[in-house]
Amino acid sequence: MPPHPNSVLPVSTDWWRDAVFYQIYVRSFADGNGDGIGDLAGIRSRLPYLADLGVDALWMTPFYPSPMADHGYDVADPRDVEPVFGDLAEFDALLAEAHALGLRVTIDLVPNHSSHDHEWFQAALAAGPGSPERARYLFRDGRGADGSEPPNNWPSVFGGPAWTRVPDGQWYLHIFAPEQPDLNFTNPEVVADLEETMRFWLDRGVDGFRIDVAHGMAKPDGLPDMVPMDDTGLLADHGPGDHRFDQDGVHLVHRRIRAVLDRYPGTMAVGEVWVSDDVRLAQYLRQDELQLAFNFKLLTAEWDADALRQAVTDSLAAVEGTPAPACWVLSNHDRPRHVTRYGGGELGLRRARAAALLQLALPGAAYLYNGDELGMPDVDLPDEVLQDPMWERSGRTERGRDACRIPVPWSGAEPPYGFTSLASTWLPMPEGWQQLTAQAQTGDPASIQSLYRAALRLRRTSGAFGDANLEWLPSPDGCLAFRRPGGLVCLVNLSAGALQLPEGRVLLASAEVGDGTLPADAAVWLTA
Incomplete structure (x- = not known):
C-alpha cells in the first residue's frame, strides 16, 4: 500500500496558524467495542477517513476517568483513560496512527474544576x-x-x-454542576498539578490542548456578590459584573500553561474564551499566553450579510495587534448545529454549504465539529432520553445540548448507521438518515462531504489564499465579497435572488453556477 499523501508531519512550530481542526465528541464519533458509546478504538478505525477528508489536526473531547455527570467534563483523574473509552495503550496507538497519517492530535484540558469523585x-x-x-x-x-x-x-x-x-x-x-467543584488556582498545589497533567500528555506526544472554560480559574478576592442577571446560562458573556469569569488572575494561569508548552516546541493551546469584548479577548492572546482563542462571533451570528460581515470584521479586529491568528467556529458540542440554526432542512443545508466556503476562505485556523462535513442537523429528542445536566438542573425548562451530540452516521439505511454493532446508541439516532451517512456521501460529487473535501484540498494546496489578511470588495446588498492576498475571491450570496458572477475562474461553488449566476444562499471561490 503506498504511503498516504499526508503521511509525514511537516516540521513546523506554528503549524496551527492556518490549520483545520476536526472536533471529535468522543462519545458520538465511532464505537469500536459494540456498547453503543463512542471510544478510542472507534476513532482509530476512522483515522483514514479523517486523513482523506483533508483536516490537519484533531481535537478530542475528554476521555478521562469520570462519573459522567457532564459527560467527561467532570474529570476524576486527568492522567488516565476512562474504561468506557479504552486505556492508555489504546490512546498511545491512536496517537501513533494519527501521526503516521499526518494528523496532529490535541486533547481537552479541564482545569477549572474536577469531578466530585476526584x-x-x-x-x-x-x-x-x-x-x-x-x-x-x-x-x-x-x-x-x-x-x-x-x-x-x-x-x-x-x-x-x-x-x-x-x-x-x-x-x-461549583460554577457548573455540583459534581464539578471549582479548584482554587491561588493554591500552588493546584497549579503544579495542572502542569504535571500537561507534561504527562505532552510526553506521550500530544500536539496541544483545547482549554475548557479558559476564562475561568480565577475568582475575585472575597468572592463578593455579583450583579444579578436574567440570563446566567451556559456560554453567555455578561461582562465585568459577572465575577465567575474573566478575572485578571486568569492570565497568571495562562502564563504558567504557556511556559509548559514552550518546553515542547510545536505544541499549542486554544482557549474556550466566551468573552465578546475584543480588547478583553486579545488579552488571552498575548505573547506569553494562548496561541489561539475561539472567537464565537461567527457561530453566534444570524444568517444575514451584515451580521456575518460584522462577525468577521470583529473577529479579525480582536486578534489585530496580537501574535495570534483568528480562529473560526461554526458549530461545536455546546451549541445548536448550524444546519439547524440556519433554518433546517434543505434551506439549512444550502446555507451550511455556503457557510463552509465562507469559514474555510477566512484567514487563520478553523474548527469543524464532527458531522459538519455531513450536514448533520440537531435532533429533537424525547424528554425521557435527555442526559445533559442542564435539563434536570433547570427544572426541565432548558433542554440542554444533547440535540447536537447525536452519534455520527457512517453507513447503512437504518439506525445505528454503522456507528456501532449494537442496536441502540447512547443517544438515539433518527430514522431517515441514510442519505446523510459518510458512506452515502463519499463519491457523490454533489454531497456536502465532497464540497468539504474539495475545499480542504484547495485550502491546503492552492496559492490563492496567500497570507493572513483579507480585503473586503464592493458587493450588492445582501452579499459578502472579499479577496485573499493570493488572489482568491470569496462571494457569499445571502440575498433573495441570483447574482451575476464576476469575471474569474470558478475554483469551487456550494451550488450550481454553470449559468454564470450564483444562486441565493450559496457561495463561490473564484480566482483571476
Missing part, C-alpha cells in the same frame, strides 16, 4: 474545615445566623445556585 475532593470532604485539603477548592462558611445561606449569590451556569452545602455545614463553589 481523590482530592474526597480528601477535602473527609479533612474538614480549614484543612490543606479543602484549600485546593473553594470551601466557605455560609451566610445567615446558622450559615444556611450560600456564601454569595452566584448562580451555576447549569441552573440553581453555584454552591452546595456539605454535612459539616460548609459550602463549596
Whole structure:
C-alpha cells in the first residue's frame, strides 16, 4: 500500500496558524467495542477517513476517568483513560496512527474544576474545615445566623445556585454542576498539578490542548456578590459584573500553561474564551499566553450579510495587534448545529454549504465539529432520553445540548448507521438518515462531504489564499465579497435572488453556477 499523501508531519512550530481542526465528541464519533458509546478504538478505525477528508489536526473531547455527570467534563483523574473509552495503550496507538497519517492530535484540558469523585475532593470532604485539603477548592462558611445561606449569590451556569452545602455545614463553589467543584488556582498545589497533567500528555506526544472554560480559574478576592442577571446560562458573556469569569488572575494561569508548552516546541493551546469584548479577548492572546482563542462571533451570528460581515470584521479586529491568528467556529458540542440554526432542512443545508466556503476562505485556523462535513442537523429528542445536566438542573425548562451530540452516521439505511454493532446508541439516532451517512456521501460529487473535501484540498494546496489578511470588495446588498492576498475571491450570496458572477475562474461553488449566476444562499471561490 503506498504511503498516504499526508503521511509525514511537516516540521513546523506554528503549524496551527492556518490549520483545520476536526472536533471529535468522543462519545458520538465511532464505537469500536459494540456498547453503543463512542471510544478510542472507534476513532482509530476512522483515522483514514479523517486523513482523506483533508483536516490537519484533531481535537478530542475528554476521555478521562469520570462519573459522567457532564459527560467527561467532570474529570476524576486527568492522567488516565476512562474504561468506557479504552486505556492508555489504546490512546498511545491512536496517537501513533494519527501521526503516521499526518494528523496532529490535541486533547481537552479541564482545569477549572474536577469531578466530585476526584481523590482530592474526597480528601477535602473527609479533612474538614480549614484543612490543606479543602484549600485546593473553594470551601466557605455560609451566610445567615446558622450559615444556611450560600456564601454569595452566584448562580451555576447549569441552573440553581453555584454552591452546595456539605454535612459539616460548609459550602463549596461549583460554577457548573455540583459534581464539578471549582479548584482554587491561588493554591500552588493546584497549579503544579495542572502542569504535571500537561507534561504527562505532552510526553506521550500530544500536539496541544483545547482549554475548557479558559476564562475561568480565577475568582475575585472575597468572592463578593455579583450583579444579578436574567440570563446566567451556559456560554453567555455578561461582562465585568459577572465575577465567575474573566478575572485578571486568569492570565497568571495562562502564563504558567504557556511556559509548559514552550518546553515542547510545536505544541499549542486554544482557549474556550466566551468573552465578546475584543480588547478583553486579545488579552488571552498575548505573547506569553494562548496561541489561539475561539472567537464565537461567527457561530453566534444570524444568517444575514451584515451580521456575518460584522462577525468577521470583529473577529479579525480582536486578534489585530496580537501574535495570534483568528480562529473560526461554526458549530461545536455546546451549541445548536448550524444546519439547524440556519433554518433546517434543505434551506439549512444550502446555507451550511455556503457557510463552509465562507469559514474555510477566512484567514487563520478553523474548527469543524464532527458531522459538519455531513450536514448533520440537531435532533429533537424525547424528554425521557435527555442526559445533559442542564435539563434536570433547570427544572426541565432548558433542554440542554444533547440535540447536537447525536452519534455520527457512517453507513447503512437504518439506525445505528454503522456507528456501532449494537442496536441502540447512547443517544438515539433518527430514522431517515441514510442519505446523510459518510458512506452515502463519499463519491457523490454533489454531497456536502465532497464540497468539504474539495475545499480542504484547495485550502491546503492552492496559492490563492496567500497570507493572513483579507480585503473586503464592493458587493450588492445582501452579499459578502472579499479577496485573499493570493488572489482568491470569496462571494457569499445571502440575498433573495441570483447574482451575476464576476469575471474569474470558478475554483469551487456550494451550488450550481454553470449559468454564470450564483444562486441565493450559496457561495463561490473564484480566482483571476
